[in-house]
Amino acid sequence: MSPEITKHNGKVHSAPLRSMPPPSSFTPVTPHLAISPTVSVVVPAMNEAENLPHVFATIPQWVDEIVLVDGNSVDDTVAVAKRLRPNVKVVTQKGKGKGDALAAGFAACTSDIIVMIDADGSTDGREIINFVGALVTGADFVKGSRYAAGGGSDDLTLNRRLGNKILTGIVNLMYKTQYTDLCYGYNAFWARHLDVLDLDCDGFEVETLMNVRAAKAGLKVQEVPSHERNRIHGESNLHVIRDGFRVLKTIFKEWRRQPTPPKPEPAAAPTADRGVA
Ligand SMILES: Nc1nc2c(ncn2[C@@H]2O[C@H](COP(=O)(O)OP(=O)(O)O)[C@@H](O)[C@H]2O)c(=O)[nH]1
Numbered sequence: 001m002s003p004e005i006t007k008h009n010g011k012v013h014s015a016p017l018r019s020m021p022p023p024s025s026f027t028p029v030t031p032h033l034a035i036s037p038t039v040s041v042v043v044p045a046m047n048e049a050e051n052l053p054h055v056f057a058t059i060p061q062w063v064d065e066i067v068l069v070d071g072n073s074v075d076d077t078v079a080v081a082k083r084l085r086p087n088v089k090v091v092t093q094k095g096k097g098k099g100d101a102l103a104a105g106f107a108a109c110t111s112d113i114i115v116m117i118d119a120d121g122s123t124d125g126r127e128i129i130n131f132v133g134a135l136v137t138g139a140d141f142v143k144g145s146r147y148a149a150g151g152g153s154d155d156l157t158l159n160r161r162l163g164n165k166i167l168t169g170i171v172n173l174m175y176k177t178q179y180t181d182l183c184y185g186y187n188a189f190w191a192r193h194l195d196v197l198d199l200d201c202d203g204f205e206v207e208t209l210m211n212v213r214a215a216k217a218g219l220k221v222q223e224v225p226s227h228e229r230n231r232i233h234g235e236s237n238l239h240v241i242r243d244g245f246r247v248l249k250t251i252f253k254e255w256r257r258q259p260t261p262p263k264p265e266p267a268a269a270p271t272a273d274r275g276v277a
């Protein structure tokens with residue numbers, strides 16, 4: 001609830017609201033909650049035709065825009081996406097890798113909030129509300145965590161678990177963060193912070209880069225619990241050793257980089273109050 005709104009004797013006093021958008025600009029997202037910002041969901045997908053029906057079925061209808069970033073798939077990924085959601089925005093990535101795909105997808109988004117989920121069925125679109133809820137109540141950047149209370153994973157092998165734990169520990173030490181999970185593909189943020197993230201990497205180090213840059217810029221980062229499922233069809237494109245080293249290199253490279261200062265929240269733009277009703 002916005003600090004300007006007070007409740008007294010069961011009555012809501014909403015008199016001196018700073019920049020409350022008109023009621024018509026609020027979208028109901030649950031029976032108890034309506035939000036004013038618009039929401040884009042970015043889905044990087046490389047040969048995920050079989051998984052997309054499951055993934056798209058979990059994305060709530062109130063999401064304003066779905067951006068599918070196709071990694072030059074050789075299956076029917078794009079055709080299936082268009083059949084499922086005729087208004088899906090399809091972006092074909094020019095380079096290679098998940099990082100390159102996300103950068104292209106983020107650049108194509110037109111909403112106030114950007115959420116990223118995977119196309120393999122491991123991340124559940126029904127959790128999007130938790131990420132958006134954290135953003136509209138004050139967070140700048142929201143990380144899904146499989147290790148926060150209420151989270152979990154069916155998809156973490158022993159190697160991945162160990163690698164993620166060590167890499168998370170290094171980031172926490174170097175950047176004074178309290179992250180419980182580093183290499184997870186479910187995150188959300190206000191689009192105005194794209195400059196802070198300034199993605200310039202190719203591969204699976206992308207989530208680490210985002211988490212480190214968000215911390216270095218002093219963004220208000222919040223973790224929400226998330227449950228990762230097994231990919232439904234197909235094989236993972238991640239190689240634990242190769243990609244683990246890419247993550248490690250990213251962590252150390254970022255140490256020397258000057259952070260980009262975040263943009264302040266706009267005071268009174270039409271969709272800018274990011275209010276909750
Ligand atoms: N567009 C695009 N998507 C990718 C690429 N590499 C991985 N992805 C997608 O990123 C998500 C996570 O990849 P995945 O292989 O499942 O890695 P894992 O979840 O770490 O095992 C899936 O939706 C993939 O289809 C890529 O090079 N381009």
Ligand SMILES: [Mg+2]
Nearest residue numbers: 120122231236
């Ligand atoms: Mg996966």
